Amino acid sequence: MEADKAPRVLAVASHVVSGYVGNKIAVFALQSLGYDVAALNTVQFSNHTGYGQWTGTKVSAQEITDLYNGLCHSYLDDFDMMLSGYIPSAEAVVAVGNMARELKEKNKGAPSDFFWVLDPVMGDNGKIYVAEDVVPAYKGLIEYADLILPNQFEAELLSEVKIVDMESLKSAIQALHDRYRIPHVIITSVNFSRPGQSPSHLSVVGSSMASAGKPRFFQITFPSIDCYFCGTGDMFGALITARMREAVRAVAGLIDRPSWLSDDSVTGIHLPLARATEKVLASMHEVLAKTRDGMQSVVERTKAGLTEEQRASGTGEQQIESKASELRLVQNLESLRSPSVKFEARPI
Amino acid sequence: MEADKAPRVLAVASHVVSGYVGNKIAVFALQSLGYDVAALNTVQFSNHTGYGQWTGTKVSAQEITDLYNGLCHSYLDDFDMMLSGYIPSAEAVVAVGNMARELKEKNKGAPSDFFWVLDPVMGDNGKIYVAEDVVPAYKGLIEYADLILPNQFEAELLSEVKIVDMESLKSAIQALHDRYRIPHVIITSVNFSRPGQSPSHLSVVGSSMASAGKPRFFQITFPSIDCYFCGTGDMFGALITARMREAVRAVAGLIDRPSWLSDDSVTGIHLPLARATEKVLASMHEVLAKTRDGMQSVVERTKAGLTEEQRASGTGEQQIESKASELRLVQNLESLRSPSVKFEARPI
Numbered sequence: 071m072e073a074d075k076a077p078r079v080l081a082v083a084s085h086v087v088s089g090y091v092g093n094k095i096a097v098f099a100l101q102s103l104g105y106d107v108a109a110l111n112t113v114q115f116s117n118h119t120g121y122g123q124w125t126g127t128k129v130s131a132q133e134i135t136d137l138y139n140g141l142c143h144s145y146l147d148d149f150d151m152m153l154s155g156y157i158p159s160a161e162a163v164v165a166v167g168n169m170a171r172e173l174k175e176k177n178k179g180a181p182s183d184f185f186w187v188l189d190p191v192m193g194d195n196g197k198i199y200v201a202e203d204v205v206p207a208y209k210g211l212i213e214y215a216d217l218i219l220p221n222q223f224e225a226e227l228l229s230e231v232k233i234v235d236m237e238s239l240k241s242a243i244q245a246l247h248d249r250y251r252i253p254h255v256i257i258t259s260v261n262f263s264r265p266g267q268s269p270s271h272l273s274v275v276g277s278s279m280a281s282a283g284k285p286r287f288f289q290i291t292f293p294s295i296d297c298y299f300c301g302t303g304d305m306f307g308a309l310i311t312a313r314m315r316e317a318v319r320a321v322a323g324l325i326d327r328p329s330w331l332s333d334d335s336v337t338g339i340h341l342p343l344a345r346a347t348e349k350v351l352a353s354m355h356e357v358l359a360k361t362r363d364g365m366q367s368v369v370e371r372t373k374a375g376l377t378e379e380q381r382a383s384g385t386g387e388q389q390i391e392s393k394a395s396e397l398r399l400v401q402n403l404e405s406l407r408s409p410s411v412k413f414e415a416r417p418i
Numbered sequence: 419m420e421a422d423k424a425p426r427v428l429a430v431a432s433h434v435v436s437g438y439v440g441n442k443i444a445v446f447a448l449q450s451l452g453y454d455v456a457a458l459n460t461v462q463f464s465n466h467t468g469y470g471q472w473t474g475t476k477v478s479a480q481e482i483t484d485l486y487n488g489l490c491h492s493y494l495d496d497f498d499m500m501l502s503g504y505i506p507s508a509e510a511v512v513a514v515g516n517m518a519r520e521l522k523e524k525n526k527g528a529p530s531d532f533f534w535v536l537d538p539v540m541g542d543n544g545k546i547y548v549a550e551d552v553v554p555a556y557k558g559l560i561e562y563a564d565l566i567l568p569n570q571f572e573a574e575l576l577s578e579v580k581i582v583d584m585e586s587l588k589s590a591i592q593a594l595h596d597r598y599r600i601p602h603v604i605i606t607s608v609n610f611s612r613p614g615q616s617p618s619h620l621s622v623v624g625s626s627m628a629s630a631g632k633p634r635f636f637q638i639t640f641p642s643i644d645c646y647f648c649g650t651g652d653m654f655g656a657l658i659t660a661r662m663r664e665a666v667r668a669v670a671g672l673i674d675r676p677s678w679l680s681d682d683s684v685t686g687i688h689l690p691l692a693r694a695t696e697k698v699l700a701s702m703h704e705v706l707a708k709t710r711d712g713m714q715s716v717v718e719r720t721k722a723g724l725t726e727e728q729r730a731s732g733t734g735e736q737q738i739e740s741k742a743s744e745l746r747l748v749q750n751l752e753s754l755r756s757p758s759v760k761f762e763a764r765p766i
Binding site for chain 2: 075076080085087088089094097098101102104105106107108109110111114115116117121123124125126127129133136137138139140141143144145146148367371372375376380386389390392393400401403
């Protein structure tokens, strides 16, 4: 951490009262790593939507803009970084984009270049789960971001390249660098196995472009945990925001350069982006493994606490499963701060 | 922490995008001490109101009730504790009270008694800063809480005893035990100096009632830091929630008793409430001292970053001062977790 000042991050994502997705992950993860986090919550829901039922309200595009203006008038817009996750409508995506562009302009250069990490939350596994007009709204914004974190399906939507193997994945990343001039890309879940198959390992593939727009690829493979967790993408986003800045600061002068882009002489596996991703995946693997190990006891405890009435109605399996698979962040602070497992970036 | 389960706390308070008051303090402080925190935000403001300007919206009583119902339907209402802070209207105070009473009923007994820490946020220094009807709303609820944390002025409002010296303060606490049967009370800022005088030391005075409703007093005195900080009451509330449970768990069987009330043989300075308060004040003193030490550099950095336009308008002193005095929680995690200074409870 800088001697005097904790780096300031603006995190724009959803808030759930109970559990861990969106800003509920981002705020804790970034604070644990020493960041001063401003949290602009795009929704307040009782719990994440994977439970199949929830209550709460969404924030409008106008409210997002108002909150931003409030920050500006109180001299609180001196952010070093921004992380954006789930945004509930196309209008709100545009509002967040305007905010990010203004912040980039204001906080350019000294002492470090403003850096926007954008997770273009649109869908997964071949399905769009936001309003259709959110997709073109994101396409209009990607060029202003510094690092984007699409999953495989979102990378297809943005690049318009169908991804079926490593070659087409590389073409998609090349297309993202070419079309949007986006400096850094990580595809956060690469899986070429057939639907229904459970792969034993998963990969992420990343690239930071060289000056001619040429990609510099790296790949990191890690064991898959056969269990469905919500919030893994949000956890990746929060941790990569923290770790990217750390990895960049380890290279003299790099943090002052536009978009923190390394010299052309640096190859894929030696990128700060690769170093950061290695550390993020190590933390995630530990937290997910420990979450899985604790699931059964949550199921049992919750079932033991049901009232006669709840027991008689016989429903609630989906809610209890969702509760049991909430990420165990608070219990595993050390895994966030200094994970012990190691994964290594490889060339493709 | 319990072997398998992080204790679950429901924190009901305000949320600010930037800075540290309300739930922005409570969530981080409690999570840092190993608690699984559900955060029900009663407002989302850009920054705290001490800046003199802010934007954002308040949550209605209906929205609070809806969020609570959402939690119940997802089997997420198995809370061990609740902490309530700023609530924006009398209707919302009643909604929070209903929620607390239901949770107390549901989570009674096994494995530990549900415990509600209520900070009756109404005013300070002789001035009410909430709607007038919030005062009777709180008066109707105090009897359901386990621990209340009024400042000296709020203690006067609730007890209807004018506090001018230690004797009248003791009468006020006795009146709170008598009138509301409230088991634990801490008056969080005791100051008998004349208005305008800056005392070198401040006190908190607490009591846990014995079985006959008799108070058991203790007092802790600590050096005053001559500087105005927002959020100190919220920080006290968050930390006492965590530390009270720890202190109670150190006494065999105590956590299973209604309202965690110690045997009559335990005197004031030996109460778990006294142990907890000592630890809270140690953390607070360190964080406040470090915040004060860093203020000048925030003022200078913010002024250096002003645009020509901002500089010409010549305003903003209040905002810049407020920004500089935001509590430095993230930078001082160790002071939250294991403070080194020590303050000791004394009899009165």
